[in-house]
Amino acid sequence: MKPKILIVDDSQFTRLLIRKCIEKNMNAEIKEANDGHEALKVFKDFEPHIVFMDINMPKMDGITALKKIRSFNKDAIIVMVTALEQQSITRDLKSLPNVAFIAKPFDCNALLNMLTSYIKRLV
């Protein structure tokens, strides 16, 4: 199975970093979105297996986008990649199924391990 991955981040640099990390190590179909609003549109068309989502973004933040995606796809796998590591924010989200966190800047191996473990569950 060729995994479909959506990277959502307003930072072009971070999107490139995540894309390079994945492309170096696996054959995946990758699409990108610049903010939460764009992510919703791309998600509906692309139907990704896994979403890497920033929190602090213009137009629509990652938490709102996560909730909106979950409203029409309750099983969506969403990995929050964020510099906003506040327990008061992450506590509630961590209790949701199929939601994980990676701190920015991320370690490529950690990101790949997480990706691989989710892909194994999908196969």
Add this chain to the structure above:
Amino acid sequence: MTSSGEEVMQLLAIKDPTLSTICKRAASNVAKRLSALLNRNVKYTFTGISIIPLENLYNAVDGGDVYVNFVSTLEGAIKGLVLLLIPYGSMTEIMKHLLEGLCPNSNDREIKLSLVQELGNIIIGGFISEIANYMNSTIFYSIPSPIIDLPRAFLDAVISLLAPLDFVIMINATIEDYTSSLQVHIVLLPGDGSAIPQTGESLQ
């Protein structure tokens, strides 16, 4: 010393240990993040914190050099602005290192701008998250906007947008790796209703 000056000195005596503890933890958090980003061991040392009169802020940052200055709006438990000032030369060294590893021939202006913004996001995010966790509260910050200019020009522009403010909280830190060392200034400008007071109360 004016009465408000005396109040601030008292405030410093009460608040300094608490703020210092937060800053040390934040510095460690930022060091970890920068080491991961740069893929090399980075030491990020908190070198001091002070509550200073606004007019002294100009003298507290180096005058003649161009800086990459970031401004971000804070909402939640702390309201106001956070500023991050990094010497331009040091920033370009960090960028060169990062872009060499990622896309060696990149002349893409958008990527460079995005990288600068992300560095600001990581450093400000590290500090703000640590303060929020310490206070067991939530602090949201806007995406930091970078402005390349002399610190004085930058501060003039930012401060002109604010309501009258007597004092600011200034945090100084040093980022060191094998080859270089750079001074970073973080300035908190508390707004109305902020948990970090402009002149009174304790932090918690």
